[in-house]
Amino acid sequence: MGIRTLAVSGAAVAVVALVAIRSLPGDPASPPATPVATTDAALPPTMGQVASDDDTTAASLPIPSHLRGVAVDGGVDVDRNGSLIVNRKLKNLFHHMIGMAEGDPARLSGVRESLKTWLLEQATPATAQDEVMAAFDRYMTYLEAASHVQLPSQSPGDLERVYQTLALLRRQHLGQVMAEGFFAEQEALDRYTVEQRRVLADDTLSPDERKQRLDALAQQLPESLARPLAQTRKISQLAQDTESLRASGASQEAIDRLRTERFGPEAAERFRALDQQQAQWKQRLVSYQAERDAIRADSSLAPEAQARAIDELVARRFSGTEVLRVRGLGNH
Structure with missing residues (x-):
């Protein structure tokens, strides 16, 4: 199937993240009844964001004025017939448009019109434009439904129930094709997270056995998830080692040396x-x-x-x- 790329993917800006809160070993437990759908756009940035520095390709957005000159993350792919291909790029585009509203109700009300105008500026085929707008409406309905899902605790059982609820909501509001196009990797990571928590909660395992099981779980992930996960684990370990150094009274210079050695x-x-x-x-x-x-x-x-x-x-x-x-x- 021929694919025509209508926009270039860039670094994520403000993203509406529909994932349950995941804490790596050593992270603080979340409070009860944590809303699963959150806006992951708060400052300051995370350690993962400072460990890498992605470039973006600038693209001009026609309206509203506060969007002009910013880098667009995501895009629209169409097949040789001009029909929409549902994939992560489209989801990233939706996230970009929503995130640029910065939670401002006045701006949120114009997101749909901004997306429509952007599609026209990119000379998106008419058929694909209609499909994109219909997909956006379904996605917004899903976001609203998912915002009411809460995570009672970080236990494997609660995580699994929440992930299953979200998976059902996705297929209910988005349909099977769109749900898989947008969330296939996310759901693979969700399954990994549940099994990871079960391993971490198993007191019968020795440290070596626990590490072996965690490594085996990580090897089951697709390559697109395995690499970021490995980076995340490195960053998590750095955070723990940094806290240990601080607790022992180490100087800032010693902490800087550790970070330089690692990254x-x-x-x-x-x-x-x-x-x-x-x-x-x-x-x-x-x-x-x-x-x-x-x-x-x-x-x-x-x-x-x-x-x-x-x-x-x-x-x-x-x-x-x-x-x-x-x-x-x-x-x-």
């Missing part, structure tokens, strides 16, 4: 910048929480007035995706 000098610089961003973010959170708690402790304010005051405080202290992050952390 090179440029990544070490990015890790250090990330440390500073995270420290600043924590300071902002602590300051906000103190003011929020003072509002809650003010008995002269009715509950409704307290809620309004806290909303105003959030609006003053945070912007865009930061607001979503504060709410996602249960700090609202």
Whole structure:
């Protein structure tokens, strides 16, 4: 089947991630009833993002004005008849358009029109344009349904039930072809995650047996997932080793040397910048929480007035995706 690429994939920008929260060994447990559908666009960046530096290809978006001149992640592929091919590139394009709205309701309302205009600018065949817009509408319906799915705990049983629920919702709202085109790799990773948690929770295994089973699970993943997973495990191990160094009183120079040995000098610089961003973010959170708690402790304010005051405080202290992050952390 002939494929004509209508856009060039780039680095992900702000992405709506429909995955349950996954913590590698050593990560803190998530709070009860964690919403599964979250907006993964909050600052600061993760360690995984600073360990690599992808280039993007700029493409001009016609509307709205705040999208002009940004790099487009994703695209549309069509077959020789001009019909849409449903794949990850299309999903990435949807994520890009949604993410660029930065959680702003005013911008979200224009996402569909922005996508339609972008398709026209790319000279997308008429048949494929209609198919893309229909797929986008189905995807938005799925996102809404998935946003109500909650993860009670990080136990393998709860993870498996949530992943099964999401898989059913995908096929219900997207259909089998679109669900597999968008989520085949994600669902393979979900299955891996469940089995990984079972191995980690098995107290009958020795450390060597546990490592062997985890390695065997990783080998079952497709190559497209195995490489990122290996990188993730390296980063997770670096995070644990970094914390151990800090706990032992090691200097920043020693930590920088470790990071340089593992990922090179440029990544070490990015890790250090990330440390500073995270420290600043924590300071902002602590300051906000103190003011929020003072509002809650003010008995002269009715509950409704307290809620309004806290909303105003959030609006003053945070912007865009930061607001979503504060709410996602249960700090609202």
